[in-house]
Amino acid sequence: MTSQQSPLPVKIYKRQNKARVFSLLKETLQDLWGSHFLAWQFAKRDISSQYRQSYLGIIWLFLTPLASAAIWIFLNSSGTLAIADTGMPYPVYVFSGTLIWSMLLEAINSPTVSTNAARSILSKINFPKEALILSGIYKLLFNSSVKVVLLVVFIFVFGVGFHWSLLLFPLVLCCAILVGTAFGLLLTPIGLLYTDVSRLITMALSLVMYLTPVMYGIPDSGIMKTIMTYNPFTPLVTTLRDVTVGQDVQFLSYFIGLTGAGIVLLLISLVIYRISIPVIVERLSA
Amino acid sequence: MAGEVLVKVEGVSKKFCKDLKTSLWYGVKDMFMGIKGHDTDGELRPKEFWAVKDINFELRRGECLGLIGHNGAGKSTLLKILNGLINPDAGTVTMRGRVGALIELGAGFNPILTGRENIYNNGAVLGFTRKEIDAKVEAIIDFSEIREFIDMPVQNYSSGMKVRLGFAVAAQMEPDVLIIDEVLAVGDLGFVLKCFRTIDVLLKNTAVIFVSHNMPMISRVCDQVILLENGEEAYHGGDVSKGIDDYYKKFVNNHANIVYDAGVLELEKIQIVDANKSPTDSINWGETLSIEICLGIKKNIDIPIFKLVIFDKEQRPVAVLKKNETNSHLKISNHKLHFRITHERNQLTKGIYTLSLVVFKANSIEALLRVNQVLQFQVTHEEDHYQSFLLDAHYKPI
Numbered sequence: 001m002t003s004q005q006s007p008l009p010v011k012i013y014k015r016q017n018k019a020r021v022f023s024l025l026k027e028t029l030q031d032l033w034g035s036h037f038l039a040w041q042f043a044k045r046d047i048s049s050q051y052r053q054s055y056l057g058i059i060w061l062f063l064t065p066l067a068s069a070a071i072w073i074f075l076n077s078s079g080t081l082a083i084a085d086t087g088m089p090y091p092v093y094v095f096s097g098t099l100i101w102s103m104l105l106e107a108i109n110s111p112t113v114s115t116n117a118a119r120s121i122l123s124k125i126n127f128p129k130e131a132l133i134l135s136g137i138y139k140l141l142f143n144s145s146v147k148v149v150l151l152v153v154f155i156f157v158f159g160v161g162f163h164w165s166l167l168l169f170p171l172v173l174c175c176a177i178l179v180g181t182a183f184g185l186l187l188t189p190i191g192l193l194y195t196d197v198s199r200l201i202t203m204a205l206s207l208v209m210y211l212t213p214v215m216y217g218i219p220d221s222g223i224m225k226t227i228m229t230y231n232p233f234t235p236l237v238t239t240l241r242d243v244t245v246g247q248d249v250q251f252l253s254y255f256i257g258l259t260g261a262g263i264v265l266l267l268i269s270l271v272i273y274r275i276s277i278p279v280i281v282e283r284l285s286a
Numbered sequence: 287m288a289g290e291v292l293v294k295v296e297g298v299s300k301k302f303c304k305d306l307k308t309s310l311w312y313g314v315k316d317m318f319m320g321i322k323g324h325d326t327d328g329e330l331r332p333k334e335f336w337a338v339k340d341i342n343f344e345l346r347r348g349e350c351l352g353l354i355g356h357n358g359a360g361k362s363t364l365l366k367i368l369n370g371l372i373n374p375d376a377g378t379v380t381m382r383g384r385v386g387a388l389i390e391l392g393a394g395f396n397p398i399l400t401g402r403e404n405i406y407n408n409g410a411v412l413g414f415t416r417k418e419i420d421a422k423v424e425a426i427i428d429f430s431e432i433r434e435f436i437d438m439p440v441q442n443y444s445s446g447m448k449v450r451l452g453f454a455v456a457a458q459m460e461p462d463v464l465i466i467d468e469v470l471a472v473g474d475l476g477f478v479l480k481c482f483r484t485i486d487v488l489l490k491n492t493a494v495i496f497v498s499h500n501m502p503m504i505s506r507v508c509d510q511v512i513l514l515e516n517g518e519e520a521y522h523g524g525d526v527s528k529g530i531d532d533y534y535k536k537f538v539n540n541h542a543n544i545v546y547d548a549g550v551l552e553l554e555k556i557q558i559v560d561a562n563k564s565p566t567d568s569i570n571w572g573e574t575l576s577i578e579i580c581l582g583i584k585k586n587i588d589i590p591i592f593k594l595v596i597f598d599k600e601q602r603p604v605a606v607l608k609k610n611e612t613n614s615h616l617k618i619s620n621h622k623l624h625f626r627i628t629h630e631r632n633q634l635t636k637g638i639y640t641l642s643l644v645v646f647k648a649n650s651i652e653a654l655l656r657v658n659q660v661l662q663f664q665v666t667h668e669e670d671h672y673q674s675f676l677l678d679a680h681y682k683p684i
Contacts (some may be wrong), residue, residue: 008292008383008462013370015324015377041410042394049398124390126370127411189317193310275320282302282372283313 039134097214107180110136163246179262185269189276298377352508383462391452397441430454505672552582571667588648
């Protein structure tokens with residue numbers, strides 16, 4: 001035996017008595033990069049298995065937003081609800097709203113859903129957990145792209161037509177997904193331990209939708225105006241809609257600020273996630 | 287480089303909580319502590335216990351460590367720590383090289399997808415790249431021997447076929463450290479043998495940690511064992527058979543167990559005697575096994591037939607003593623039947639054995655008395671074998 005150590009990779013597992021955020025962040029980003037094949041494979045597996053057992057297939061992706069948009073179109077056109085002018089054909093407004101909302105909802109739920117689905121292998125095999133988040137994003141992008149195609153069809157059918165700002169849509173969408181995922185990921189560790197969290201989020205988000213310009217615009221005055229203006233979902237929804245139909249972006253600086261905050265939040269959430277997974281496996285594995 | 291230390295475990299402990307709600311709350315606290323750094327030394331909090339306590343060992347390339355112990359002794363928890371799935375509450379684990387775990391076969395399978403698609407899923411989870419899987423997919427299908435069904439959804443596979451496919455993927459790993467939990471129980475004999483051949487090949491270049499309840503397997507492959515009891519090392523060392531004996535002692539039930547009694551006979555005494563006719567419970571290999579039996583006879587019967595079966599410590603019947611002939615001159619006198627059975631030059635290997643006794647009515651298959659574990663004895667010898675018999679052999683030039 002020589003005293004020289006072999007170049008094999010070394011892993012050390014011990015109780016961490018010191019905070020070491022930066023080395024953790026580095027490991028997280030390395031694993032995130034190294035796991036894209038696994039993430040891709042997870043996403044491919046889930047998407048193809050999801051549609052192989054179904055005739056309607058991807059139609060399900062936009063059936064729900066389409067249905068809820070239809071209800072609001074009916075409510076508006078029948079005069080049950082008087083909705084103020086939205087600056088574009090109301091069906092385009094409400095359909096883009098519900099579609100965008102469903103994407104945001106998915107982005108928030110995706111980290112928890114992906115991690116929960118992998119619980120059985122988490123407790124048995126050591127693989128880069130970041131792949132689960134990444135696969136969630138891949139699935140999200142797939143689902144969103146289908147919805148976006150439908151949205152573009154809608155724009156042309158209702159005569160809004162093409163605007164150059166539409167080309168910005170993918171970028172804006174990625175920013176919105178990033179913010180949603182960062183927020184969802186922050187809640188994932190605690191949400192995996194306590195089922196209360198995901199119920200609470202579902203409930204809260206269904207209420208928050210009415211405080212966001214999804215189905216109707218921001219009123220000109222009153223308390224609702226204040227709430228809707230400061231609601232962080234507002235810039236996400238409106239910016240996406242504005243670039244789609246070619247309107248002036250109303251909350252541009254808020255949106256950019258939110259994206260910046262989202263990036264920071266995402267990094268923090270990733271580190272917390274990495275620390276939390278062993279605790280979750282320990283507490284919940286059979 | 288053979289012989290380098292690949293696994294080093296120093297004072298590893300892990301605590302678990304008995305109550306779910308408390309456990310979840312501790313989990314929340316641990317998460318926060320994990321972020322800002324633990325400020326305690328991990329002593330027990332209320333309702334907690336040590337699932338694994340102060341485990342130390344070193345494992346070099348080419349060595350195999352057996353981890354044995356009854357259910358709930360902490361084996362799986364220790365494996366999870368070694369595999370990096372959960373963090374120890376005290377101590378340090380250092381793993382050098384690529385770690386492969388045969389803990390669950392077919393992880394990541396989706397039942398709707400075909401076998402071929404699932405090879406990619408499982409391979410990706412085990413850490414293969416797409417290129418590696420592309421290169422190995424044919425070898426995997428051949429190894430699994432289910433080419434005919436490879437494009438069928440996995441949900442239509444039998445459990446054995448799933449395990450075959452899962453192992454075929456896992457067998458492509460080239461780990462430096464291999465962790466094996468009992469996963470090979472399913473699958474038919476041919477496949478189990480194939481698995482063990484694969485593991486045998488891996489053994490030479492790998493540090494293996496092997497969990498099993500199959501003691502012959504442990505004594506065949508391992509060169510050190512840790513016997514876990516309530517999370518602690520009850521035995522740790524290179525004397526594998528000592529560890530295995532200690533393991534069996536945890537289960538020994540020394541009480542004779544009367545399974546059937548027709549009310550005709552009563553077993554008054556049974557003992558093993560040495561050459562001087564004094565009772566013993568230990569004989570040397572190659573010596574004569576003498577058993578003295580005294581039966582009380584309650585009813586008038588012919589001399590019954592005796593059958594003695596020898597069980598090894600795993601309760602496998604390994605031998606049966608020849609039954610008594612009608613001309614064996616046994617006599618009932620004073621309502622007692624007193625006799626000795628001898629077996630010369632016993633060739634049982636070193637170990638602990640138990641006897642069970644069955645008495646049949648003469649010229650009949652009707653049992654009069656059945657007693658399990660009627661007697662325990664030990665065979666001593668300087669050599670250790672996991673086989674049941676050490677047969678005497680002579681070697682001569684021809």
